[in-house]
Amino acid sequence: xxNALAIATVTRALAFLIERAAKTEVSGAEVLTTRPExxxxxxxxxxxxxQVLPDANQRNDDLPTRTQDGAIVRxxxxxxxxxHYLVTLSGNERAL
Numbered sequence: 098x099x100n101a102l103a104i105a106t107v108t109r110a111l112a113f114l115i116e117r118a119a120k121t122e123v124s125g126a127e128v129l130t131t132r133p134e135x136x137x138x139x140x141x142x143x144x145x146x147x148q149v150l151p152d153a154n155q156r157n158d159d160l161p162t163r164t165q166d167g168a169i170v171r172x173x174x175x176x177x178x179x180x181h182y183l184v185t186l187s188g189n190e191r192a193l
Contacts, residue, residue, distance in 0.1 A: 127142070158177065
């Protein structure tokens, strides 16, 4: 069963993919998972998780299931979440 670290793992995996793509275009680019700020002149990508919502389409997928003889099958509870991210780019406009 997952906990809050699952959201952190998804965020870090997304940051890794963005960082790999950004470094192919701009050498020295880095990805931060903090609040966006526009005061830096370094090439940065800010990945900010601003909203977490339950997925309405998969909300009832965790209903208990039964075997052929009617016994309830125990299963771990799950929750489907939609993670909404804000991606901002900052850096020196003349150099980049």
